[in-house]
Amino acid sequence: MGRVLLFVTATLLSVVVLFTPESGVPTAPPGTDKVIHTLLFALLAFTGLNAKISRILPVLVIYAGVSEVLQELITPLRRSGDWLDALVDVLGIALGWFIWSRLTHRRGLRTTR
Numbered sequence: 001m002g003r004v005l006l007f008v009t010a011t012l013l014s015v016v017v018l019f020t021p022e023s024g025v026p027t028a029p030p031g032t033d034k035v036i037h038t039l040l041f042a043l044l045a046f047t048g049l050n051a052k053i054s055r056i057l058p059v060l061v062i063y064a065g066v067s068e069v070l071q072e073l074i075t076p077l078r079r080s081g082d083w084l085d086a087l088v089d090v091l092g093i094a095l096g097w098f099i100w101s102r103l104t105h106r107r108g109l110r111t112t113r
Contacts, residue, residue, distance in 0.1 A: 003047070006047045006050070006051065007044070007050070007051040007053065010043045010047045010048075013043075014044055014063075014067075017036065018067045022078040022079050023078065033085070034085070034088045038089070038095065041060060041088075041089040041092030041093050041095075041096065042093070042095040042096035042099065044092075044096065045057060045060055045092065045093045045094075045095070045097050045100065046096035046099055046100045049097065057093060060093050063089075064090055064093070065086050067086075067089075068085055068086045069081055
């Protein structure tokens with residue numbers, strides 16, 4: 001249950017980060033948004049895999065694309081969709097999977113010894 005709660009929390013965080021209106025987004029150095037996108041989707045992938053949510057990785061890839069389309073379409077947000085954001089989202093998903101798989105592999109090695 002705790003692992004699912006961590007994923008739900010990460011998902012809620014992603015909704016806040018991705019759908020905050022432009023007026024509420026703090027200014028930051030160029031490229032900071034790409035780092036945030038990468039880390040956010042890495043967190044989603046890691047917590048989703050850790051919670052054993054089936055097919056989470058393809059669902060997150062779809063979420064990455066849909067979130068950018070919605071940012072473009074939801075006029076009150078005054079944000080623009082960016083294909084590069086979606087690309088770094090997918091990079092974040094791969095990073096989250098990589099970290100999760102390495103930690104899982106190491107735990108597996110420890111339990112078999």
